[in-house]
Amino acid sequence: MDEGFAVKSLGRALKVLECFSIEQPELGVSEIAKMLGMQKSTVFNILATYQKAGYIVQNPKTTKYYLGLKALHLSYIINNHLGLRDTFLPYLSRIAEQANEVCYFGIPDTPEVLYLEAVYPVTQIQTRNILGERAPMYCTGLGKAMLAFMPEAQLEQVLAKEMRSFTNFTLCDPKVLRANLEEIRLNGYAIDNMEHEYGVRCVAVPVFGADGSVAAAVSVSGPSLRFDSETISRDAQMIQEVLRPLQRCL
Amino acid sequence: MDEGFAVKSLGRALKVLECFSIEQPELGVSEIAKMLGMQKSTVFNILATYQKAGYIVQNPKTTKYYLGLKALHLSYIINNHLGLRDTFLPYLSRIAEQANEVCYFGIPDTPEVLYLEAVYPVTQIQTRNILGERAPMYCTGLGKAMLAFMPEAQLEQVLAKEMRSFTNFTLCDPKVLRANLEEIRLNGYAIDNMEHEYGVRCVAVPVFGADGSVAAAVSVSGPSLRFDSETISRDAQMIQEVLRPLQRCL
DNA sequence: CATTTTCGTTCAGTATTGCCGAACATAGTT
DNA sequence: AACTATGTTCGGCAATACTGAACGAAAATG
Numbered sequence: 001m002d003e004g005f006a007v008k009s010l011g012r013a014l015k016v017l018e019c020f021s022i023e024q025p026e027l028g029v030s031e032i033a034k035m036l037g038m039q040k041s042t043v044f045n046i047l048a049t050y051q052k053a054g055y056i057v058q059n060p061k062t063t064k065y066y067l068g069l070k071a072l073h074l075s076y077i078i079n080n081h082l083g084l085r086d087t088f089l090p091y092l093s094r095i096a097e098q099a100n101e102v103c104y105f106g107i108p109d110t111p112e113v114l115y116l117e118a119v120y121p122v123t124q125i126q127t128r129n130i131l132g133e134r135a136p137m138y139c140t141g142l143g144k145a146m147l148a149f150m151p152e153a154q155l156e157q158v159l160a161k162e163m164r165s166f167t168n169f170t171l172c173d174p175k176v177l178r179a180n181l182e183e184i185r186l187n188g189y190a191i192d193n194m195e196h197e198y199g200v201r202c203v204a205v206p207v208f209g210a211d212g213s214v215a216a217a218v219s220v221s222g223p224s225l226r227f228d229s230e231t232i233s234r235d236a237q238m239i240q241e242v243l244r245p246l247q248r249c250l
Numbered sequence: 251m252d253e254g255f256a257v258k259s260l261g262r263a264l265k266v267l268e269c270f271s272i273e274q275p276e277l278g279v280s281e282i283a284k285m286l287g288m289q290k291s292t293v294f295n296i297l298a299t300y301q302k303a304g305y306i307v308q309n310p311k312t313t314k315y316y317l318g319l320k321a322l323h324l325s326y327i328i329n330n331h332l333g334l335r336d337t338f339l340p341y342l343s344r345i346a347e348q349a350n351e352v353c354y355f356g357i358p359d360t361p362e363v364l365y366l367e368a369v370y371p372v373t374q375i376q377t378r379n380i381l382g383e384r385a386p387m388y389c390t391g392l393g394k395a396m397l398a399f400m401p402e403a404q405l406e407q408v409l410a411k412e413m414r415s416f417t418n419f420t421l422c423d424p425k426v427l428r429a430n431l432e433e434i435r436l437n438g439y440a441i442d443n444m445e446h447e448y449g450v451r452c453v454a455v456p457v458f459g460a461d462g463s464v465a466a467a468v469s470v471s472g473p474s475l476r477f478d479s480e481t482i483s484r485d486a487q488m489i490q491e492v493l494r495p496l497q498r499c500l
Numbered sequence: 501c502a503t504t505t506t507c508g509t510t511c512a513g514t515a516t517t518g519c520c521g522a523a524c525a526t527a528g529t530t
Numbered sequence: 531a532a533c534t535a536t537g538t539t540c541g542g543c544a545a546t547a548c549t550g551a552a553c554g555a556a557a558a559t560g
Binding site: 004005006007009010011013014017020021022025026044045046048049050052053055066067068069071072073074075076077078079080081082085086089090093107109114122127128129130131132133134 | 254255256257259260261263264267270271272275276294295296298299300302303305316317318319321322323324325326327328329330331332335336339340343357359364372377378379380381382383384
Binding site for chain 2: 510511517518
């Protein structure tokens with residue numbers, strides 16, 4: 001259970017934090033204790049400390065605990081230090097408008113894609129808070145656009161991990177995926193053909209840093225019926241064109 | 251130095267986290283130790299633990315440490331659980347377009363305003379990452395719109411704290427501020443006349459929850475020259491109109 | 501170019517302190 | 531009313547987090 005943390009009690013405390021999720025944003029003491037195989041009173045003390053510091057709040061109705069607003073300040077600092085979001089946003093809007101589809105923006109956090117922004121075209125009144133969401137690289141447009149241009153060593157690490165089949169279209173076989181990545185290198189863009197979500201297609205283009213490594217990727221995504229091969233290649237070119245001023249500048 | 255945390259080592263670890271800021275996003279071991287009056291090796295062990303868990307990363311060039319991307323996942327969960335941002339965003343866009351000025355959206359985290367979103371009109375190609383930023387209530391449009399409709403007990407707590415003068419226009423005197431809040435209650439909207447930033451005016455409207463308490467506030471803001479009294483009252487009415495469907499529904 | 505200072509890092513010893521486990525209070529269920 | 535959940539409290543002991551000094555490396559100094 002404990003894994004070589006220098007400060008074990010902090011390690012435990014962080015595991016408590018990580019119990020909270022989108023599916024279960026509110027948790028009770030016993031619940032957490034059961035999840036982690038820890039003592040109730042231990043969890044209670046950890047939660048009490050987080051609470052005193054503002055990172056966790058107790059819902060007086062349910063007596064359950066949830067993540068407090070304090071932690072948002074961390075994301076503010078991280079995002080500012082990262083700096084990418086603000087640079088990209090105007091370009092993402094332009095791409096969303098021109099394709100008239102949702103435009104996603106993410107960075108590699110191997111073996112996952114970390115989403116930083118989703119921009120909807122003005123015609124769709126919808127929005128989505130996506131900052132901080134993650135998805136596997138091997139079955140998303142953004143992820144494959146990144147994988148295709150990564151050093152072989154890193155790629156192997158990703159392929160070594162088990163690849164879950166999200167839909168019938170998911171490319172789980174390393175050989176098949178490798179062939180697809182080769183194709184992506186030739187085209188300069190990646191296609192996600194319902195590999196992550198059934199009925200959703202996606203075109204993604206990588207963004208390179210000044211050192212030539214993959215710094216980020218941008219995609220447009222929508223119902224498969226709206227993404228025939230013609231639309232895909234046109235969107236791909238459009239994205240590449242819009243992002244040109246950002247290439248090799250980061 | 252230590253303040254009644256149930257788990258003291260966690261309390262210390264959280265203080266280490268809080269050393270990182272917008273101004274100083276990268277910090278060294280000794281630097282942090284000095285800031286907190288702690289032992290170098292203690293800080294080192296704490297950082298090593300955070301690092302192992304992914305919350306802190308060491309910059310190999312400078313050997314300094316900075317906040318890692320893992321913490322963004324927390325903000326994702328918090329934001330989702332909160333739910334407000336996604337509900338408001340379409341309304342914020344409409345307000346930004348109609349006023350042709352930046353539209354801010356925040357919630358009360360007394361005595362501060364917690365900003366959740368800033369939406370620019372399409373004519374301004376600018377954007378700004380604001381999620382997690384904070385500002386005092388007493389000198390911002392959003393904050394005053396909230397203060398004006400808060401229970402007296404909470405208001406007193408805020409007024410009791412020292413009020414710093416950001417500009418010559420900042421209302422630091424509790425009596426003057428109280429008079430201004432009375433005016434806001436009558437009008438139904440708040441005006442920030444360069445009280446936080448010189449040259450910037452702002453009109454803000456509170457949003458009430460189902461229980462009648464202030465749940466959030468929305469403002470438009472820009473150079474003072476563009477905000478004459480006529481524009482202000484027109485914008486105020488417009489914001490109120492757009493937000494009407496959200497009032498007392500949260 | 502030698503010297504000094506400062507940095508991050510390591511380690512062993514000790515006293516702090518964090519965890520265990522049982523008991524308690526409360527609320528909801530049977 | 532008995533039962534089973536829950537969150538919470540508390541004493542005691544063993545784990546462990548911190549101290550403080552020493553290390554090597556890298557800047558900054560002379």
